[in-house]
Amino acid sequence: MGSGRGRGFFSPRRLCAIAAGVVISGLAGAACGQDQPTGPAAANGGAGPSRVEDLRDLSIDQLAQIQVTSVAKSPEPLSDAPAAIYVITHDDIIRSGAISLPEILRLAPNLDVVQTSASSYIITARGFSGDATAQNFTNKLLVLIDGRSVYTPLYSGVYWDVQDVPPEDIERIEVISGPGATLWGANAVNGVINIITRPSSQTQGGLIDVAGGSLGTSVGVQYGGRIGDDLSYRVYAKSFTEYHTVTASGARADDAWSKPQGGFRLDWTPTAVDSVTFQGDAYSGEEAQAGEPDQYISGGDIETRWTHAWQDGSSLQVQAYYDQTDRGTPEGNGHFTLDTYDLDVQDSFAPDARNELVFGGGLRFSRYSIAGAAALLFAPPSRWLDLSNAFVQDTFSVTPTLKLIAGLKLEDDPYSGLSVLPDLRLSWKPIDQALLWAAVSRAIRSPTPFDRDVVEKIGPIVYLIGGPDFQPETLTAYESGARVQVTPRLSFSISGYYNAYDDLKTIEPAPSGFIPLRWGNMMRGDTYGFEAWGEYRVTPWWRLVASFDDLEKRLSFKPGASGLLGVAQAGDDPEHQASLKSSMDLPHNITLDADLRYVSALPDPALPAYVELNSRIGWNINDHVQLSLSGFNLLHAHHLEFPASEANAVPRSVLAELRLRF
Amino acid sequence: MTWTGVVRVAATGLVLFGLVRFGLTSSARAQESLATDIKAAYLYKFAPFVVWPGPPPAADAPFAVCVVGADPFGSVLDRAVAGQKVGARPIIVRRLAAAARDMPCQIAFLAGGRGQGVKDELAALHGAPVLTVTDGGAAAGVVDFAIAQGRVRFRIDDETAAEDGLTISSKLLSLAVSVRPRKTSGATP
Numbered sequence A: 001m002g003s004g005r006g007r008g009f010f011s012p013r014r015l016c017a018i019a020a021g022v023v024i025s026g027l028a029g030a031a032c033g034q035d036q037p038t039g040p041a042a043a044n045g046g047a048g049p050s051r052v053e054d055l056r057d058l059s060i061d062q063l064a065q066i067q068v069t070s071v072a073k074s075p076e077p078l079s080d081a082p083a084a085i086y087v088i089t090h091d092d093i094i095r096s097g098a099i100s101l102p103e104i105l106r107l108a109p110n111l112d113v114v115q116t117s118a119s120s121y122i123i124t125a126r127g128f129s130g131d132a133t134a135q136n137f138t139n140k141l142l143v144l145i146d147g148r149s150v151y152t153p154l155y156s157g158v159y160w161d162v163q164d165v166p167p168e169d170i171e172r173i174e175v176i177s178g179p180g181a182t183l184w185g186a187n188a189v190n191g192v193i194n195i196i197t198r199p200s201s202q203t204q205g206g207l208i209d210v211a212g213g214s215l216g217t218s219v220g221v222q223y224g225g226r227i228g229d230d231l232s233y234r235v236y237a238k239s240f241t242e243y244h245t246v247t248a249s250g251a252r253a254d255d256a257w258s259k260p261q262g263g264f265r266l267d268w269t270p271t272a273v274d275s276v277t278f279q280g281d282a283y284s285g286e287e288a289q290a291g292e293p294d295q296y297i298s299g300g301d302i303e304t305r306w307t308h309a310w311q312d313g314s315s316l317q318v319q320a321y322y323d324q325t326d327r328g329t330p331e332g333n334g335h336f337t338l339d340t341y342d343l344d345v346q347d348s349f350a351p352d353a354r355n356e357l358v359f360g361g362g363l364r365f366s367r368y369s370i371a372g373a374a375a376l377l378f379a380p381p382s383r384w385l386d387l388s389n390a391f392v393q394d395t396f397s398v399t400p401t402l403k404l405i406a407g408l409k410l411e412d413d414p415y416s417g418l419s420v421l422p423d424l425r426l427s428w429k430p431i432d433q434a435l436l437w438a439a440v441s442r443a444i445r446s447p448t449p450f451d452r453d454v455v456e457k458i459g460p461i462v463y464l465i466g467g468p469d470f471q472p473e474t475l476t477a478y479e480s481g482a483r484v485q486v487t488p489r490l491s492f493s494i495s496g497y498y499n500a501y502d503d504l505k506t507i508e509p510a511p512s513g514f515i516p517l518r519w520g521n522m523m524r525g526d527t528y529g530f531e532a533w534g535e536y537r538v539t540p541w542w543r544l545v546a547s548f549d550d551l552e553k554r555l556s557f558k559p560g561a562s563g564l565l566g567v568a569q570a571g572d573d574p575e576h577q578a579s580l581k582s583s584m585d586l587p588h589n590i591t592l593d594a595d596l597r598y599v600s601a602l603p604d605p606a607l608p609a610y611v612e613l614n615s616r617i618g619w620n621i622n623d624h625v626q627l628s629l630s631g632f633n634l635l636h637a638h639h640l641e642f643p644a645s646e647a648n649a650v651p652r653s654v655l656a657e658l659r660l661r662f
Numbered sequence B: 001m002t003w004t005g006v007v008r009v010a011a012t013g014l015v016l017f018g019l020v021r022f023g024l025t026s027s028a029r030a031q032e033s034l035a036t037d038i039k040a041a042y043l044y045k046f047a048p049f050v051v052w053p054g055p056p057p058a059a060d061a062p063f064a065v066c067v068v069g070a071d072p073f074g075s076v077l078d079r080a081v082a083g084q085k086v087g088a089r090p091i092i093v094r095r096l097a098a099a100a101r102d103m104p105c106q107i108a109f110l111a112g113g114r115g116q117g118v119k120d121e122l123a124a125l126h127g128a129p130v131l132t133v134t135d136g137g138a139a140a141g142v143v144d145f146a147i148a149q150g151r152v153r154f155r156i157d158d159e160t161a162a163e164d165g166l167t168i169s170s171k172l173l174s175l176a177v178s179v180r181p182r183k184t185s186g187a188t189p
Helices: A012-021 A025-032 A052-056 A090-096 A101-105 B003-021 B032-045 B075-081 B118-125 B158-163 B170-175
Strands: A084-089 A112-115 A121-124 A141-145 A170-177 A191-197 A205-213 A216-227 A231-242 A257-271 A274-289 A292-309 A315-328 A335-352 A355-371 A376-378 A382-397 A402-413 A417-428 A434-445 A454-458 A461-465 A473-485 A490-508 A517-539 A542-557 A576-586 A590-599 A610-620 A625-632 A653-661 B063-069 B089-096 B107-112 B131-134 B143-148 B151-157 B178-180
Touching: A052 B032, A052 B075, A084 A090, A084 A490, A090 A101, A090 A170, A090 A590, A090 A610, A101 A112, A101 A121, A101 A170, A355 A376, A490 A542, B032 B063, B032 B075, B032 B107, B032 B143, B032 B151, B063 B075, B063 B118, B075 B089, B107 B118, B118 B131, B151 B158, B151 B170, B158 B178
Parallel strands: A141 A191, A461 A517, B063 B089, B063 B107, B107 B131, B131 B143, B151 B178
Antiparallel strands: A084 A170, A112 A121, A170 A191, A205 A216, A205 A653, A216 A231, A231 A257, A257 A274, A274 A292, A292 A315, A315 A335, A335 A355, A355 A382, A376 A454, A382 A402, A402 A417, A417 A434, A434 A473, A454 A461, A473 A490, A490 A517, A517 A542, A542 A576, A576 A590, A590 A610, A610 A625, A625 A653, B143 B151
């Protein structure tokens, strides 16, 4: 479902793959047929721009973006957050030339971004890419767009093809590797991606954005205005077509797709201490699938948020949203609809000089409705999933430089009931330029309809059912890190982790006999590694950012496990990733950016390491006209980012873009 | 989840809310220093987005950023402007006890002093070609700092700017969290 060349969730071939995999091949062989495969910021490196000498070098736009208090759950400067956090800034996004969210997320050194078809991606932090043929999905990452959760409760993964925000409107993306369950809730197991859009007051005026290149075309139109003193708005519409990728052998893969999308945002400040935001989006697209009918995707969301600043500087936020998404293929191959209603309340408060409390709660009601294919259905086919939570977190100043942060979330999910998700962090700032932190936390990946209610058949034979006893996958994480501003020009961040997982998803035989197979929790293990990145301002006009990740994984089956499909089904993850980015501001308003990345070999199924290069040259002719030329994956005609059994190859591409402001 | 689950969690939330929201006292935050640094850095960075009335000054005439009244910046402002220029003009910092129409300042941060409150300082400078900057109090200058969504931002009073003979570029207006537009035709926001 979330991966593998954009095929629909209900693709019969996918079923065959698993059926063959679990060695019911006598049945599967007949049904299967042919196999598939023919087919660059200041805030990141160190403790942040806390000294006025550093602020001096920033543009006025950059000054306006510095967090003095974090908008979201934590009331402290982002540079003081005791977690492995990387911030992709607006400027980084524009200068990367990337026009889709997954490609933008390649800028975060603490993520592994894998393209598997024109429209599908696998994105993970700290491993666990899953294995689509084993129906073990990429499901340990939480993704929020302006506080709206976009992972699907059906299987806890993210359909990246329906998540889109015009790059122009993204303020920043906070990428936290490591668990964030206490604040963000279940599924924030290995990381949280927090996409924050710009207030409409910052996107005033008109913008026409036209791009075209070897892999697709894109047109966007946007207008922002004001009504009176207190109300600003923007509306946008965009549409793109992405051409097909290629197969491992370089032949055309039938996976082209297109999607028009539109939306709006309205920001109202009725009083000096209140702000209200309304925003919404709608989209509808079509994706080609090799040898199958096109898949259609459509949906939309509407969201409102009220923020009130209390006299003491703390704030109350109330947020509600509705999100609807449809996906399917015609001709009886199945479709599903998901409606989500969500309400969140969050408040912060300082009871005395040494404590700062953040607390809140939320309710989410999702209704899914699935018309399954004959071979894959859900019992029941539709259902309400109710999720509720309450959390509190205290930041206690032990001394002026040492803080202890203790948090607790209680979450009640529809399948496993009440979960307790605690988190303990220590943050020490011995000097302004250095932050040292350590943390222990617990997170879970809660069961979904796919884990509990799925029924898969080959002909009349039910060969797999959701496990009635499937339990949450759990993580206890131990982390520590440092962020240091060595000199005003040089800063770095390093975060190490040891993750202990238990009850990871496996496939187990029926208690009596073999089929129907069912999901179990019979794998455990640990991962450890580190993520490091640093930034060096060679000159005021030249910035270098380098990064390196290390991930070691040791997984094993528990006694009594079937061992079916091996421990590799949990993920096919690279041990190392490295990148080097260069950003230059040249004379005549020309910018030149290059991003070299290395991803080490994948173990099982094996795939060689690759090195690729993206580059962009931009020319701001004047305030109204901007031209750019980008090249992506320039070093090879095409390269595989995931094994050919599950992915198409990514071709080299170029893209020219023109932005007109009026 | 069952409704008892909802009730259970909601009740927990309510208890937590009650515990912390009521019966406890509040205190100020220690985020002042970063916010103050950012405001200091902003002050001279407004300059390229503003056109002052009158003939163009000599290319190397000093550009004066003034603090009127109780200086909240201390050495931070001097460090912020050290080595910086507005075009080719060197920036100097002046500290003044009170505001006067003819004071030699292009940008003035009005902090209020013992003799003159911010409101009096603003009144003294009304119509003078000085970009007045205030810090979110009851009386607002042409630029008024505000904390919005966790960031140091500002509101702009373009009408008063027009009365003072100043032209503010649309770029700066677009960065403002709110703008009081000028009533006269001319520059478009």
